[in-house]
Amino acid sequence: MKVTIAIPFYNAEEYLPDAIRSVFAQTFQDWELLLIDDGSTDNSLSIAKSIKDDRVRVFSDGKNKKLARRLNEVTLLAKYDYILRMDADDLMLPNRIEKQLEIIINDNVDIVTSGVYSVLNNLEIVGIRGMNYNSVKFQDILSRKVGITHAALLAKKSWYERNKYDETLSIAQDLDLWLRTSKKDDLKIISIAEPLYIYREENNVTKKKLLRAYNNERNMIRKYGETSFNELIFKSYLKSLAVVVLGLIGKIDILQKNRGKKVISTKQIDTYHDAILKIKSTKVGGMDE
Template sequence: MPRFSVVIPMYNKADYIQRSVHSVLQQTLVDFELLIVNDCSTDKSLSRAEKIEDSRITILQHEVNKGLSASRNTGISNAKGDIITFLDADDEWKPNFLAAIDTLARKFPDCDIYGTDYEEKINNHTVIPVKNLPKAVRPNQYVKIEDFFTASLFNPIYCYSCVAFSRKALNKIGNFNTAVDIGEDLDFNIRANSQFKLAYYYKACAIYYVDIPNQMTNSTIRNKKLIDFKKFDRQAESHPGLKKYLNASRYYYASQYKNQRNKALFKKFKQDIDFSALSFKQKVLLECPFWMYQGLKKLKAFLIKRGIKVTPF
């Protein structure tokens, strides 16, 4: 049985899939299987993946397009490894990623979630997003994160191209929620980190490729099924970190609907936000007139294209 099962969900990633797969095959730790889940790609993704010859690769096919969550679930259900990890088909790992996860699992046997830091690649510029980690945590350290939700208030401390789970944890957490189109990672993060401890390597071991501008577009958020934050509100009453995490997430979705000029949904998310927990910049963005908001967004996009990432925190 392999130590690791690597799951790559694939849908129309012909330009990137070979880069992602090769980054797995170049890992210094070689005890893994690689499961590529083809979610009915209509481009050349499948043919390009099939050209890569390695006995550790298995390609799984969906008969109909099911989406990202279902693709991850298919990978999990077919995985044989002790630890299951994911890589998006347009991202890549650095050669030490699996070795770092293995070190975390051995160093912190009471943890069942293992993550590393990541780089964002924006128009050939490399940015490492700011994390809200405790001051005592230093770069290159292997640490246990006591409160994932507080640590992820500014930016997620891991993305789904640099996190792994023990089989025991996945059996208890359950599948990714296929009823959610936008926010499936957030939903899974809450369920996972509410039940299990996280071990973390504070060094970027994955590269997350970001589109410009770095936000959900109208075409991706409109008419999508969003996570129901309210189902976590009762739990958050006894967990201050989770309460802040939910509030920050509500702010994020409200800002996206403001960007679309969707007044009804903007109001729906805004009314549940605790403004006392927002930064000054966040308050300004929510309350300012649309012409000012649009101007600030254009300025942000301009800066990102030049490798300067600004945040509302």
């Protein structure tokens, strides 16, 4: 059993090396790594090309096509039947692939996602978030009662072949995909609350990005909403209003803390720090020479 790991990247030179190290630090080693450049203008592509390992393939066409198109390209490029993705500024725990692969095979589902450690750019833990469920309903996704962590997915390639990202969307491509596939009963997913992914969310929690995200949320509700339409739109506008108010008083960071508000146990903190130590000490041929 082999896995394709995909990391699309754009101007990620500060964080890309550690993302790559977290791949090489995995307990499961039967993988290929696709590094897909989206027209970077910094040193990211040079970092990717420096790696000396036959399992790593680097793709660059010099264009900035955005995430949705790059993720559809991953499906075309992937050699193996399972595709695991991550963002270029994130990391994953060393046992992520091993655990998620075991679940997706044993439970015969199309997708497995996990909880995350929510961290600042310097890897300081803000909190953890995640949910346990073995099925999901369309209405729960639309109302945001159920969360699906996009970057923490392991999915069957065959599922992606049936269900492509909407390349006309510059944001919320994941929410659109969940709504579209659940509506046609093609979203067989398991989520585990255990945090297997390290998610740098600091750059996402800005006034501009949050307002854009909530505007797209309303677009999704208008596009797919069937019941509770007015209620969901109203709640979305309230969230936008909260962002505006917090922005005016300089308290946007409160929203970062709320994203990872679950209490962290001593064991989880120890697991996190052990993972960071292992990732940081993992050497990648070519890149770390």
